[in-house]
Amino acid sequence: MTTKKAVSLLAVVMMFIVAVLSACSNNESGSNNKTDQTAANQQESANTPANTEDAAAPAEEQPKFKDMTIRIMTWQFGEESSFGKGYRAIADDYMKVHPEIKVEFVEQPLDGYIDKLNANLELDSDTAIDIAQLQPWMIDQIKNMDKLVDLGPLMEKKSAYAGEATWYDTFIGEKNAFTSAKASNKFGAVLFVPSDTNPNYYVAQPIVYNKDYFQQAGITSDPKTWTWSDFIANAKLVQEWGKKNVDSDFTAMASDSEHYGWALSMIGGQFGADLFDDQFAKVDFGAEGQGLDPNAAYVQGDSLLWSKISYAITHGWLDYKGDMQKYYDDMMRLYSEVHGLYQAGFEQQSSAESSQLFYTGRVAMMQAHIGSKKDIETNTEGMFEFDVFLPPLLTKENTQFATGKFPKADGQYKDGFGVNKKKAGNDPDRLAAVADFLQFFTSKDEQNKYVEIANSFSPTKDVKNPEELMGWVFPLEADKTSNEIYGHMIIEWAGGTWPGYVQEYVQGKKTVQQLIEATAKDAKKNVVDWYSAEPDAIQAQIAAKEESLKAAQDDALKQALDNDIKTLKIAKVLYAEAVKAGK
Amino acid sequence: MITTRKPKMKLSDYFQRGKNRTETAMGLLFVLPAAFFCILFDWYPTFDGVLMAFYDWNGYDTPIFVGIQNFIDLFAHDELFLKSMKNMTIFVIGGLVLMFPTIIASVVLFRVRNSKAKYVYRVLFCIPMVIPFIVGLLMWQYIYNPQFGFLNQFLKLIGLESLRGVWLGDADLAIWSLLFMGFPWVTTGAVLIYIGGLQAVDSSIWEVSELDGVGPVKKFFALEFPLILGQFKLNLIGAITAGVTGYTLQMIMTNGGPAFSTLVPGLYMYQLAFKSQRYGDAAAISIVLFAVSLLLSWVSIKFIKSKED
Incomplete structure (x- = not known):
């Protein structure tokens, strides 16, 4: 082959490669050949x-x-x-x-x-x-x-x-x-x-239990009526029974790395937010708030929930100091009670591994979610009967911060x-x-x-929801639910690092104070990162809604838009304040 | 004495000559696609990563130049990074110590003279090489399972129930459990390299040592190990680089847990970039890892002299 031919051949091959690569990058049926x-x-x-x-x-x-x-x-x-x-x-x-x-x-x-x-x-x-x-x-x-x-x-x-x-x-x-x-x-x-x-519906992560084991352990009360104290006492009972009669490694419950936060959510979700709300009411919205009343419904309502939390995190309201010490001490004390019921090494085990422990009878209970119901039915069929109960209710006997209510869906x-x-x-x-x-x-x-x-x-x-699922959600009765701020908020807002910090606490390598300080630090950084670009975007939304308000004819729509604008103005102040405090 | 120096040929000289010019053009043309993709997929991301270490960037907003702040944050304020560096040091030292079983095994196998036995061990060493790395890790994960795993079941069977542990779930045990993996720590690829090195040595050296009556231990320290220092250096640099920058083992087995006890900087970098969208901090870690890896490799090259040096 002459040099000239070789060069020509190579050029053809290169063109073919370029053509193929171009086609791969935009092969919209080959017929829709749009220009840039x-x-x-x-x-x-x-x-x-x-x-x-x-x-x-x-x-x-x-x-x-x-x-x-x-x-x-x-x-x-x-x-x-x-x-x-x-x-x-x-x-x-x-x-x-x-x-x-x-x-x-x-x-x-x-x-x-x-x-x-x-x-x-x-x-x-x-x-x-x-x-x-x-x-x-x-x-x-x-x-x-x-x-x-x-x-x-x-x-x-x-x-x-x-x-x-x-x-x-x-x-x-x-x-x-x-x-x-x-x-x-x-x-x-x-x-x-x-x-x-x-x-x-606030969909819970309820507890699935082996009815046969409960019966053999002498538990006669209905778990659906249990308070937190009943739950812990009966869990210890079945654990002791299991160690004697099933296996020396038997534990009351199975958990895993994927559901690490479940117990914290269960506990924190029942903690009141009085300490937080009292401080929020004192916020001065200043000129940016344009005369908005901090006690008005749109400020006190749920729509600003996450904005309020971010504000609280960046302003250090939720750090481990003052009244919050007792708050977090109680939360982690209660968490330790649950942790003592889990199998050894659960932090490093998958959901599948922990489910195997339940299916093979090495634990009496496991955390579940609504999507796992069919799997549980299939895997326990012909082996034992199971039933489900919602996370138990914390009372004042457990902590002064207990609301005595379940979390409420925010709609x-x-x-x-x-x-x-x-x-x-x-x-x-x-x-x-x-x-x-x-x-x-x-x-x-x-x-x-x-x-x-x-x-x-x-x-x-x-659409009629399946009756059998109603046991997997918190009841709707108004007097049994509350939309409180979650007590574990700082821990969760630390992003991907919080499970590690909690593990350090559980394994005795961090005190509650060190846990809260570490998570608060990461949470603050996350909040500032997330919201640093928000004020401009919110201003654009306010402008768009004000335009819509001018054109609106319907009274209900006007009211809704007006409410949205006020909410956004509050959010704007909160985001800007949060960023300022974070920096 | 009169010395003549060959004049340097300039690039332009090549293009002055018809045949050479065509050949050069041909060569460049062939190299061009590889060079283009190399620049696009290797060099550009590398330099972009270096640059990003000086920015605060979440992956989609405009990056903000922060100078060396990311590095200051890492060393002055980031508890997890410092913890991961400490863990990395343990893994690197552990990795270096665990190179020696492979060297010893190589020398012992090299001394086997029976050709059938040689064939058998070579086959035995090659078979594990076809098992994917991940499969090996998952097998160890099962071995360490505290409830169903082989290790605890075995200890119970032989009456050592009290020695059972939560191997990967205990912050004090996890890092050592990861180092124990791969027991007896004979790496098949490295064995083949060492044996290849020993076989390349002139056989007269072994014959002379036998005539002089050199004992097996002295033979190892005086002859065999010094003669494969070149191969050792190669594997050493690989082990250092893997120890400093690697994180597959930790990600698959423990994801850095429990309680950050197996977190290494590489994994932390991955988590910062792809879980927390903190690309600037992640890029800063990559620069630190590059520097550490380079320094350790340079030290090992500088102070370990092989027969080729």
């Missing part, structure tokens, strides 16, 4: 409500979509979970109504989910996902990155599967149930469609399914189809079927 300018225009238009309003036209007007595949990423297909079966059933129904659309599920285990999610949200290729199931912490990580479509404008429009009702109206709590979701990101956007939840949606802005947000046809699918997904008929298959709750109005 077009893509830029679409990106811009996707940021505006007008774009999503077009996509919201009801199905009667747009009965057919372009042929396409909607890809949904979820973690719910592991070993064909009941949730996965439910999702697939809805998708099958949808494909019958819209044969031109194929719905595909992309299974991705929770381990590594966020990395795959972030990678997918950067892509608009055929293989990229259109919809992703999101947990609250995932939304928290990406909420300000402009990677998810703002579904708010779509929610304002009629749902294609709910007659004349808007999509918002089809959900329990309607538009108001999305207030926290909107306030949590700097765009004021609704970034997800809720699923598998009822905003009025707000926190997670669900988000839409990939890069893919669906930039393509009006695709966005229309995706929105239509999600409206179908959350329609009353489909959700009624879904809750039966998945054994789950539904956010859709008038």
